[in-house]
Amino acid sequence: MTYLSKASLPRFAIAACLLFGSAVAWAANDTPVGTWQQVDDETGKVKSIIQITSNNDELQAKVLQVLISEDGPHPVCKKCDGDKKDQPIEGMTIMWGVHADGDVWDGGKILDPKSGTVYKVKLSMADHGQKLDVRGYVGFSLIGRSQTWIRQQ
Incomplete structure (x- = not known):
């Protein structure tokens, strides 16, 4: 099992926000x-x-x-x-x-x-x-x- 270090947490959070943000932007364009x-x-x-x-x-x-x-x-x-x-x-x-x-x-x-x-x-x-x-x-x-x-x- 892999754990995130304290140093990698901010990078992980930023990546997660970017991924979620792009998914929301895509979803907004499907209607x-x-x-x-x-x-x-x-x-x-x-x-x-x-x-x-x-x-x-x-x-x-x-x-x-x-x-x-x-x-x-x-x-x-x-x-x-x-x-x-x-x-x-x-x-x-x-x-x-x-x-x-x-x-x-x-x-x-x-x-x-x-x-x-x-x-x-x-x-x-x-x-x-x-x-x-x-x-x-x-x-x-x-x-x-x-x-x-x-x-x-």
Whole structure:
């Protein structure tokens, strides 16, 4: 049996902290929870900053900041229905009802504020948690559009 000497204890403690810290950092990147740069699938430019949170194992996303808009610096959801109609897009919840299903998250909805259309949504992690594939679709997942969001550091 090997014992740690008093001299090696600090080195062991530091190594253990580094190992645990890197495991925590990796675990934090294995879910969509976090802040993301929404990359437009048509232009390839970062369009907005989105924050995904988890509440009782249900993911939802809120627009923190709109970076590019055809309607000026603080756009509203002109084509939305219901309580989102003519409301500011910044601060708006655009995704809700999403639950983990193995390596994907689905079962929820996502709103495209530009068109006012609500789609079913499926999320999957890519590039060791640094990218998020967001698939919005109507009916079958094959018919829809995808964006890749980039985790904001």
